[in-house]
Amino acid sequence: MMRNPILLKEFRQRMRTVRAPMVVTGYVASMAVLTFLLLYENVQGQLYLIQPSRSEQVFFVLSLLQMLVVAFLTPAFSAGSMSGERERRTLAVLLTTPLSPFSILFGKVLASSALQCLLLMASLPLYSLVFLFGGAVPQEVVAVLLFQLFTIFIVATISVMWSTIALRSGWSTVLSYATVSFMILVTGTVGLGLQSLAKNPVDGFAASWGHTLLSLNPLWVEAALENAVHGGTLPWVTFALFYVIIALILTPFCLWRLRPQWLRRIPGATRMNERNYQ
Amino acid sequence: MIFTQHLTKKYGRVTAVDRLNLSIREGTVFGMVGENGAGKTTTLSMLSTLSTPTSGHAVINGYDVVKNPSAVRHSIGFMPDSFGVYDDLSVDEYLEFYADCYGVDKRVIATRRSDLLERVGLSDKRSTYVNALSRGMQQRLEIARCLMHDPPVLILDEPSSGLDPRSRMDMRGVLRGLREAGKTVIISSHILHELAEIADEIGILRRGKVAAVAAVQVMLQHSSSQRTLWLESRSDPSLVESVLAADGHVTSMEFRDGGVEFVYMGTYEGQSELLAALVAAGVKLTQLTERATDIEALFLRLTSEVGGSSHDA
Ligand SMILES: Nc1ncnc2c1ncn2[C@@H]1O[C@H](COP(=O)(O)OP(=O)(O)O)[C@@H](O)[C@H]1O
Ligand SMILES: [Mg+2]
Numbered sequence: 297m298m299r300n301p302i303l304l305k306e307f308r309q310r311m312r313t314v315r316a317p318m319v320v321t322g323y324v325a326s327m328a329v330l331t332f333l334l335l336y337e338n339v340q341g342q343l344y345l346i347q348p349s350r351s352e353q354v355f356f357v358l359s360l361l362q363m364l365v366v367a368f369l370t371p372a373f374s375a376g377s378m379s380g381e382r383e384r385r386t387l388a389v390l391l392t393t394p395l396s397p398f399s400i401l402f403g404k405v406l407a408s409s410a411l412q413c414l415l416l417m418a419s420l421p422l423y424s425l426v427f428l429f430g431g432a433v434p435q436e437v438v439a440v441l442l443f444q445l446f447t448i449f450i451v452a453t454i455s456v457m458w459s460t461i462a463l464r465s466g467w468s469t470v471l472s473y474a475t476v477s478f479m480i481l482v483t484g485t486v487g488l489g490l491q492s493l494a495k496n497p498v499d500g501f502a503a504s505w506g507h508t509l510l511s512l513n514p515l516w517v518e519a520a521l522e523n524a525v526h527g528g529t530l531p532w533v534t535f536a537l538f539y540v541i542i543a544l545i546l547t548p549f550c551l552w553r554l555r556p557q558w559l560r561r562i563p564g565a566t567r568m569n570e571r572n573y574q
Numbered sequence: 575m576i577f578t579q580h581l582t583k584k585y586g587r588v589t590a591v592d593r594l595n596l597s598i599r600e601g602t603v604f605g606m607v608g609e610n611g612a613g614k615t616t617t618l619s620m621l622s623t624l625s626t627p628t629s630g631h632a633v634i635n636g637y638d639v640v641k642n643p644s645a646v647r648h649s650i651g652f653m654p655d656s657f658g659v660y661d662d663l664s665v666d667e668y669l670e671f672y673a674d675c676y677g678v679d680k681r682v683i684a685t686r687r688s689d690l691l692e693r694v695g696l697s698d699k700r701s702t703y704v705n706a707l708s709r710g711m712q713q714r715l716e717i718a719r720c721l722m723h724d725p726p727v728l729i730l731d732e733p734s735s736g737l738d739p740r741s742r743m744d745m746r747g748v749l750r751g752l753r754e755a756g757k758t759v760i761i762s763s764h765i766l767h768e769l770a771e772i773a774d775e776i777g778i779l780r781r782g783k784v785a786a787v788a789a790v791q792v793m794l795q796h797s798s799s800q801r802t803l804w805l806e807s808r809s810d811p812s813l814v815e816s817v818l819a820a821d822g823h824v825t826s827m828e829f830r831d832g833g834v835e836f837v838y839m840g841t842y843e844g845q846s847e848l849l850a851a852l853v854a855a856g857v858k859l860t861q862l863t864e865r866a867t868d869i870e871a872l873f874l875r876l877t878s879e880v881g882g883s884s885h886d887a
């Protein structure tokens with residue numbers, strides 16, 4: 297993985313900026329303050345009032361908030377990755393090297409997820425505070441963390457793909473944020489709406505659609521992993537399948553941008569590659 | 575080494591490159607000259623596997639650009655006409671990145687990098703960020719970048735465009751070095767005389783077709799055996815005319831601005847004999863100078879004499 301030249305280059309470019317340490321420091325500091333406030337509010341300054349169940353709520357709130365932050369942060373790091381190469385006019389040369397489009401995209405995805413993963417890791421010690429007060433189960437914390445990393449990876453992948461397909465960074469930013477908004481806001485509100493509709497008359501249709509939509513929502517899946525909502529045995533499977541399929545659907549379009557000659561056997565594709573996208 | 579046959583690229587109704595035939599031998603520096611829109615960039619982007627020919631073939635280093643693009647990519651170093659740089663990397667990191675893309679061995683990278691930076695005159699800039707380099711330096715850095723994986727073929731699209739005269743000269747020096755390094759180079763420009771100084775062979779591209787190909791050596795011989803001279807004297811022009819007309823090497827004469835411009839086809843000894851004849855006839859010379867040859871006109875005269883080119887297979 298570290299042999300991917302794109303990854304090394306991107307680390308050099310990204311981590312050297314002032315932005316990187318500022319984001320990490322700012323994030324960890326605000327998470328620490330928030331954890332402290334939540335825990336303090338929980339015990340009202342009196343340690344004998346500690347209740348494991350309320351401490352579990354602290355973990356719940358913190359982890360959902362983290363998910364929300366990293367999910368909305370990710371497009372900021374990935375939506376400009378390929379369109380940026382194109383705008384800098386470095387893409388053409390990159391495409392004449394033996395690097396395959398897949399390793400270019402993979403390098404970009406990893407590079408643009410790295411900082412958010414670092415944020416999650418850096419705020420792990422805060423969870424130990426929560427452990428101190430009881431409540432969260434270690435397996436649950438690990439599951440939540442893995443799921444958060446997976447979500448970052450998915451959002452980064454789709455954003456990098458938008459960035460390859462849309463020719464301009466502006467457009468790919470719009471598309472990437474639209475994707476994250478769909479994942480979190482649309483599935484959340486529509487899914488919950490359908491479920492509340494289904495409550496009154498027994499409406500299996502709305503209920504099952506509501507459930508399907510919700511299982512595409514990273515916040516809801518995470519809540520299910522924390523057993524806060526009922527999400528079935530493996531709540532993340534639908535989520536993973538759906539977004540992997542989305543990525544697979546976008547793949548040929550990315551290849552068409554990067555290596556139009558690969559698609560020349562598809563009728564119509566050659567006519568469309570008459571402009572150069574590099 | 576580079577060979578194209580009926581290479582054609584159409585953009586909708588526009589035929590950017592029209593049944594182009596080229597054959598460039600190993601170790602040759604081939605200059606491709608043409609005005610803007612002649613199809614140079616389109617040709618070079620097909621050769622560098624970035625775009626697919628509409629029809630025809632191109633073979634580089636024995637590999638077909640359509641059937642075996644990855645082998646072609648390993649064989650070439652490509653510099654596009656409007657390239658960008660990663661300006662937030664240092665010169666060293668920049669070259670290392672591209673070498674990594676080609677999977678060059680780490681130990682080789684270090685020595686090759688110092689070698690190349692030496693050759694393009696950037697040895698003292700190794701830890702400078704690329705954005706602190708001048709345009710001319712960045713363009714030379716690109717040449718070094720093209721050579722990091724030691725490809726046998728270089729494809730350079732207008733490598734000295736947008737440079738000031740001083741940087742152009744530096745660039746010319748670097749490009750001459752490529753021939754000594756035994757690379758096969760195809761290099762485009764819209765300025766003929768610039769290429770004449772670095773190329774072995776020159777082809778003129780016009781509306782997607784090769785209008786003419788000639789060896790620079792032949793051109794230079796012709797230009798030294800055929801000179802345009804300018805003569806001024808205080809004597810009667812008819813006297814001058816009679817002496818010049820008597821010399822069989824003088825092919826054309828034109829009297830204007832108080833002097834005469836004539837084309838002399840012959841050796842320098844012959845030319846001094848003509849000078850002696852002028853003096854003997856009593857011509858009071860005030861000036862006899864050689865006019866700079868218009869290399870473009872010469873080229874076209876030459877290639878129309880030969881009748882197209884030997885390369886149009
Ligand atoms: N992507 C493109 N789409 C449509 N026409 C193009 C494209 N690229 C080049 N052309 C046309 O092809 C011709 C050759 O262009 P080009 O190869 O860039 O010339 P040069 O590099 O010699 O200036 C021009 O007429 C240009 O308008
Ligand atoms: Mg051009």
